[in-house]
Amino acid sequence: MTVSTTTVPTIRLHDGTQIPQLGFGVFLVPPEETQRRVEQAFEVGYRHVDTAQMYGNEAEVGAAIEASGIARDELYVTTKLNNGFHRPDDARRSFAESLEKLRLDHVDLFLIHWPLPTRYDGDFVSTWQTMVELRDDGGATSVGVSNFEPDHLDTIIDRTGEVPVVNQIEVNPYFTNEAARAADARHGIATEAWSPIARGAIAGDETIAGIAERVGRTPAQVTLRWHVQRGDIVFPKSMRRERMEENFALFDFELTEADMTAIAALDRGESGRTGPNPNTFDRIPD
Numbered sequence: 348m349t350v351s352t353t354t355v356p357t358i359r360l361h362d363g364t365q366i367p368q369l370g371f372g373v374f375l376v377p378p379e380e381t382q383r384r385v386e387q388a389f390e391v392g393y394r395h396v397d398t399a400q401m402y403g404n405e406a407e408v409g410a411a412i413e414a415s416g417i418a419r420d421e422l423y424v425t426t427k428l429n430n431g432f433h434r435p436d437d438a439r440r441s442f443a444e445s446l447e448k449l450r451l452d453h454v455d456l457f458l459i460h461w462p463l464p465t466r467y468d469g470d471f472v473s474t475w476q477t478m479v480e481l482r483d484d485g486g487a488t489s490v491g492v493s494n495f496e497p498d499h500l501d502t503i504i505d506r507t508g509e510v511p512v513v514n515q516i517e518v519n520p521y522f523t524n525e526a527a528r529a530a531d532a533r534h535g536i537a538t539e540a541w542s543p544i545a546r547g548a549i550a551g552d553e554t555i556a557g558i559a560e561r562v563g564r565t566p567a568q569v570t571l572r573w574h575v576q577r578g579d580i581v582f583p584k585s586m587r588r589e590r591m592e593e594n595f596a597l598f599d600f601e602l603t604e605a606d607m608t609a610i611a612a613l614d615r616g617e618s619g620r621t622g623p624n625p626n627t628f629d630r631i632p633d
């Protein structure tokens with residue numbers, strides 16, 4: 348196995364745990380491809396995997412973990428609660444199934460995938476309370492949320508006194524999502540930036556291409572480095588080993604303040620989103 352010598356920095360979460368700032372995301376990696384792709388990512392050097400019940404590939408992630416022989420305490424594994432399972436009993440049952448599929452006795456991080464404010468009579472507080480109980484029972488070292496808008500965060504924190512360790516939200520150069528990032532920072536919550544390269548859309552950007560040429564890197568590397576220098580956690584997805592390597596090589600170059608500002612200026616507000624708006628998204632997968 349070729350193991351990269353790159354050291355991925357860790358971010359300290361407010362519960363005292365450490366998360367690798369760079370990981371490998373497996374959204375849209377088909378189950379039949381997942382074991383092989385995650386094994387490749389491990390070979391490249393990734394030690395943090397981001398999956399979800401909704402992705403339908405937890406079992407294959409688990410198979411890759413088992414086959415890798417990597418010590419459990421060297422891996423960081425995240426999964427997320429599916430939208431149909433917000434009621435406490437469903438959350439507990441589905442979480443037990445996730446652990447079984449992943450072949451783990453605990454995950455490092457369990458997240459509420461979407462707040463679904465228009466579902467469940469607007470109640471995501473009891474779901475959050477259940478997540479905290481699952482953490483206290485030992486099945487998840489840390490618990491957090493995903494796609495929570497500032498008012499959703501305020502609601503769960505006010506009502507339970509429990510602060511999520513992370514909020515995994517969409518952030519890319521065209522949708523810098525400053526309001527949500529600022530709310531996270533106010534509460535001491537780490538931001539995880541999903542679809543960090545806007546699902547590949549940054550590849551043709553002139554500003555990013557100009558910076559990439561100057562620093563001798565690719566547009567994807569420049570964009571991922573921008574996230575890293577902002578302090579966010581990223582886990583780009585790729586089905587191709589050469590891109591896994593490319594996306595992993597982020598820690599031996601730096602962007603200037605001017606580069607950082609120029610990329611942030613690409614923000615297009617709401618129209619820059621690649622995914623749904625958390626205030627209205629209500630899909631319950633089959």
Ligand SMILES: NC(=O)c1ccc[n+]([C@@H]2O[C@H](COP(=O)([O-])OP(=O)(O)OC[C@H]3O[C@@H](n4cnc5c(N)ncnc54)[C@H](OP(=O)(O)O)[C@@H]3O)[C@@H](O)[C@H]2O)c1
Nearest residue numbers: 372373374397541542543544545546547567583584585586
């Ligand atoms: N919490 C949420 O609601 C949520 C939502 C979306 C995503 N996520 C998480 O965030 C992770 C990353 O987001 P994402 O998968 O949506 O998008 P992404 O990582 O921004 O982009 C992935 C896309 O870009 C391509 N790509 C990868 N590396 C590239 C490179 N170096 N140059 C050019 N193109 C490249 C990939 O194609 P190939 O595969 O063909 O290389 C794929 O089409 C997901 O896997 C998931 O773990 C979470």
